[in-house]
Amino acid sequence: MHSKFDASVYEPLCSEDNTQSDLMELVCTQKRLRKIIYCLSGALVVLLISNLAFITKLNGAKHAAPAQEAVEYEVVKFHAGPLNNEPDDIYSGPPSPAVDQAWRELYEFSAIHVTPDIASKLANNSEKMYNETESIVGIDVFHQLHCLNKIRKALSPEHYGKEVTESKEVHAAHINHCLNSIRQSLQCGADISTVPFNVQPLEFSSHPILVPTFNVIHTCRNFRKLQEWTRYRWTGELLDEE
Numbered sequence: 353m354h355s356k357f358d359a360s361v362y363e364p365l366c367s368e369d370n371t372q373s374d375l376m377e378l379v380c381t382q383k384r385l386r387k388i389i390y391c392l393s394g395a396l397v398v399l400l401i402s403n404l405a406f407i408t409k410l411n412g413a414k415h416a417a418p419a420q421e422a423v424e425y426e427v428v429k430f431h432a433g434p435l436n437n438e439p440d441d442i443y444s445g446p447p448s449p450a451v452d453q454a455w456r457e458l459y460e461f462s463a464i465h466v467t468p469d470i471a472s473k474l475a476n477n478s479e480k481m482y483n484e485t486e487s488i489v490g491i492d493v494f495h496q497l498h499c500l501n502k503i504r505k506a507l508s509p510e511h512y513g514k515e516v517t518e519s520k521e522v523h524a525a526h527i528n529h530c531l532n533s534i535r536q537s538l539q540c541g542a543d544i545s546t547v548p549f550n551v552q553p554l555e556f557s558s559h560p561i562l563v564p565t566f567n568v569i570h571t572c573r574n575f576r577k578l579q580e581w582t583r584y585r586w587t588g589e590l591l592d593e594e
């Protein structure tokens with residue numbers, strides 16, 4: 353609200369129509385120009401400050417990801433399984449040595465050694481190994497896969513129960529950690545591929561219904577390439593099954 357003594361109250365009102373005198377027109381054009389310049393410089397200052405803040409934040413939080421050099425994108429058709437009338441694949445079948453091996457091979461090579469130069473650029477410190485110069489770091493996708501496999505096994509205690517060497521409490525805490533870890537990883541990666549809905553006849557429904565169709569195309573980081581990159585830098589340590 354304007355105060356009683358606000359000078360702008362007494363300035364001529366500039367309207368959009370052409371009923372103004374030439375002098376008024378000039379004054380009003382100047383006013384409009386001034387307004388535009390003020391707005392632009394204001395926007396520029398805000399942009400500069402936010403950019404500075406952004407750069408400072410990035411510099412403040414070191415977050416190098418050495419595997420960035422292995423990132424390559426590819427198109428992958430997901431496997432949906434019986435829900436979309438497909439047979440199980442090797443990862444989704446009932447427990448068997450073949451299924452176990454397929455899962456284990458996903459995260460066989462998970463920890464790599466990095467040079468002091470790379471280690472110094474990482475967000476968090478990691479212990480040195482070998483000759484006391486190289487540090488050991490895990491690549492998280494393999495940890496997530498290990499976690500998912502642990503949950504898979506926990507769902508079939510009659511088959512895998514005897515494998516569990518942890519106490520009941522530690523095992524429960526581990527499963528809980530795994531669930532929450534995978535949740536955060538999914539949110540972190542945030543796959544934005546689209547899931548179409550289609551009318552499908554379903555076994556458990558007497559009439560066709562609209563269901564999400566999951567055996568569709570996603571844009572993914574090339575997992576096999578990342579696996580190869582990791583295997584090449586592998587520490588030789590196998591991730592503990594427990």
Ligand SMILES: *[C@@H]1O[C@H](CO)[C@@H](O)[C@H](O)[C@H]1NC(C)=O
Nearest residue numbers: 412413414474475476477478
């Ligand atoms: C890792 O680094 C972040 C950012 O500096 C820090 O907040 C966090 O506590 C660190 N984690 C550990 C386990 O030190």
Ligand SMILES: *[C@@H]1O[C@H](CO)[C@@H](O)[C@H](O)[C@H]1NC(C)=O
Nearest residue numbers: 465466481482483484485486
């Ligand atoms: C330290 O060990 C790594 C892994 O074995 C090796 O590649 C590197 O050359 C070694 N560095 C030194 C200074 O010995």
